[in-house]
Amino acid sequence: MMKAAYLHIPFCEHICYYCDFNKVFLKGQPVEEYLQALDEEMNITLQEVPAEKLATIFVGGGTPTSLNEQQLERFCQSINDRLPKAEDSEFTFEANPGDLSKEKLQILKDAGVNRISLGVQTFNDELLTKIGRVHRANDVFYTIETIKTAGFDNISIDLMFSLPTQTLTDFKQTLNAAFSLDLPHYSAYSLMIEPKTVFYNLQRKGKLPTPGEEIEAQMYEILMEEMDKHGLHQYEISNFSKPGFESRHNLTYWNNESYFGFGAGAHSYIEGFRRSNFGPLKKYIESLHNRKLPIFETHRVTRSEQMEEEMFLGLRKTAGVSISKFTEKFGQDPRHLFADEIADLTRKQWIEVTADNIYLTKQGRLLGNEVFQMFLGVFD
Incomplete structure (x- = not known):
């Protein structure tokens, strides 16, 4: 039974040095055509695989809130027209500090969005520059206050550790700043150097001074200890929450359940098949313009693979x-x-x-x- 849907917005106003997600610079891109293609993909897919009411919808990227107000409103309307939602569904939008105007937040609120996930990474302004982020720590505090004022109480922020030149003291300061926001959910990930990123190229040249495995392990231990001290339960390797605020969408993945994936480069798990969409925007849009699903690759998951996945995905959860x-x-x-x-x-x-x-x-x-x-x- 399909419980979840992920939608991908690949547009960014800047590209972070560590990011290997499917993304493009926003300027000059065919945003309107992309949104039309997304609508068509949802339409065709739901005709082929009718879904009961979805328990969770997650919009990620890229930066979904890089869409302007008119585009955002149209996109949200498209989601609500195409995807059946349960009454108590979790509806999440990713955003960056500084991207969320009061007008955009009202559009999201009116569309039924009830969870915001904010990409913060660190509260050290110097480190933010080093990893290619354009926001600053003050933008985070202002954006969180704006989100709360707009009526959202289910808010999550992403943090990163083991960043270039990052120290244990700096990471502790970032955690203290994060806890001062008193949020119900936090995610924290160690830096992974992925191919085709700026950091990958710097590392190959010996120009990426990361803290090393020992310091990374110490940071992770500090993370677990501090989250526990602040009443945040670690329910998955990288995720911590107050009771009742666990990410229902991500739990779909870790519980090895089926989900729709819409958008360029998105992945789905439908009726025993894992499939991925074309990543390049032109190919994705052209396929849907011809009323064909933009499937790049399909893999039937064997029973043996399903059992293996059940183990290594399930072990990510602290409940196991x-x-x-x-x-x-x-x-x-x-x-x-x-x-x-x-x-x-x-x-x-x-x-x-x-x-x-x-x-x-x-x-x-x-x-x-x-x-x-x-x-x-x-x-x-």
């Missing part, structure tokens, strides 16, 4: 993998299917197994990627 739910879903006990892997990881004290859960230990969270890799290709 439910043994009873896994058994109900696949008709087999994960403790038997992955006996060797579970025994090895338990011996290393990276996971714990209880009567109905398999989950990462605190040490396991520090080594999450190594744990997840243990469940890849098990049945090959």
Whole structure:
């Protein structure tokens, strides 16, 4: 059953040095044609795969709020016309500090958007410049106040650590600034150097002074400790919230459930198939202009792959993998299917197994990627 939809707006007014998402500079782009294509993709897809009322809709990018007021209003209307929403659905828009005018916030509010996710990354202005961000710390405080005044109470911010030249002291100061906002949800990610980014090219030239793995691990431990001290529950490796404010959309991914993905470069998981859309805007728009879905690649997920994904996605959650739910879903006990892997990881004290859960230990969270890799290709 389809519960979720992701929509991608690829336009940005600037490109961050670490970003490898599908994005383009906004200036001179065919925004109107893109929004029309997005509307058509939703139309065709829902005709082929009718959906019950969606529990969560997430609009990401790029920068969705780089759209002007008229474009934003048209886009929101398109979403509401095409996608059936449950009464209590979570409807999230990503935004950048400084992008959200009172007019844009009112458009979002009128359209039923009830959650804002803000890309902050750090409160150190010098570091913001180094990573290619154009906002400053003061913009964050002003934007959050504007969002709250507009009537939004479900607000999340993204933070990053292990940034070039970042110190433990600086990261602690960023966390203190973040906690002063008293928000219900925080996400925090370590810097990943991805191909085709400015940082990747700098690293290859030896010109990217990152703190190193030891400092990165210390930052992550500080993050977990400070979030806990401030009453924020770590429900996933990189996500923390007050009770009831967990990201329902992201939980769709970690619970290995189906979802629609609309837009250039977007990914879907529909009826046992993972598929990705064309990334280039021209190809995406042309395909839909001819009333054809813009599918670049499709992969049928085998039963073995589904079970592997259930493990490594589920282990991202601090609650871990439910043994009873896994058994109900696949008709087999994960403790038997992955006996060797579970025994090895338990011996290393990276996971714990209880009567109905398999989950990462605190040490396991520090080594999450190594744990997840243990469940890849098990049945090959």
